Amino acid sequence: MLDDLDRRLLRLLQADPSLSGAELAERTKASMSKCLRRLDRMREVGILLGQEAIIDWAAMGYAVEVSLRITLDKTQSRAFDDFIVAAREVPEVLEIQTFLGRVDVRLSVIARDMAHYQQIYRNQILTLPHIADIEALMHIARIKSDEALPL
Incomplete structure (x- = not known):
C-alpha cells in the first residue's frame, strides 16, 4: 500500500507539517509534482487526515x-x-x-x-x-x- 517515498513523505510531514511541496521534493529527491500527487492520494484514501496548528494552551493562560x-x-x-x-x-x-x-x-x-x-x-x-x-x-x-x- 505505501512505498518508500510515501513513508519518507509522511516522516517528513510528521516532523514538520509546514514543509512546502518544493522542500518535500528536495528532501525526498523526487519531483514536486510526484510528491504532491502522492500526498493527494494519501489524503483521498484517508491516510493523511490533515494538518493542524498545535497551540500551547499553557502559554495562553491555562495552567x-x-x-x-x-x-x-x-x-x-x-x-x-x-x-x-x-x-x-x-x-x-x-x-x-x-x-x-x-x-x-x-x-x-x-x-x-x-x-x-x-x-x-x-x-x-x-x-x-x-x-x-x-x-x-x-x-x-x-x-x-x-x-x-x-x-
Missing part, C-alpha cells in the same frame, strides 16, 4: 489540566450519545475518549486555575447527562505526547 474518568448510567439507552453530544459543547474539554470496562468515558479538561476548574466542574461537567460516577486525576506532567507513527 490546570484534569483527566476525568466517568462512568455513565447505562440503564439509559441513550446515555453514551446524550453524554457525548453535551460534552462536546464544553469549550474547556480538549479530548473525549470512550472505553470498554468500568470507566466509560475520559475527558481532558483545561482551566486557567483551580477556581476556574471548580466553576467548569460545577456548572458544566456535573450538569452533563447520565453520569453515575466521576474520578478526577490532576495532571502533573506530560512525559510523552507524540502522535507520530514509526514509519
Whole structure:
C-alpha cells in the first residue's frame, strides 16, 4: 500500500507539517509534482487526515489540566450519545475518549486555575447527562505526547 517515498513523505510531514511541496521534493529527491500527487492520494484514501496548528494552551493562560474518568448510567439507552453530544459543547474539554470496562468515558479538561476548574466542574461537567460516577486525576506532567507513527 505505501512505498518508500510515501513513508519518507509522511516522516517528513510528521516532523514538520509546514514543509512546502518544493522542500518535500528536495528532501525526498523526487519531483514536486510526484510528491504532491502522492500526498493527494494519501489524503483521498484517508491516510493523511490533515494538518493542524498545535497551540500551547499553557502559554495562553491555562495552567490546570484534569483527566476525568466517568462512568455513565447505562440503564439509559441513550446515555453514551446524550453524554457525548453535551460534552462536546464544553469549550474547556480538549479530548473525549470512550472505553470498554468500568470507566466509560475520559475527558481532558483545561482551566486557567483551580477556581476556574471548580466553576467548569460545577456548572458544566456535573450538569452533563447520565453520569453515575466521576474520578478526577490532576495532571502533573506530560512525559510523552507524540502522535507520530514509526514509519
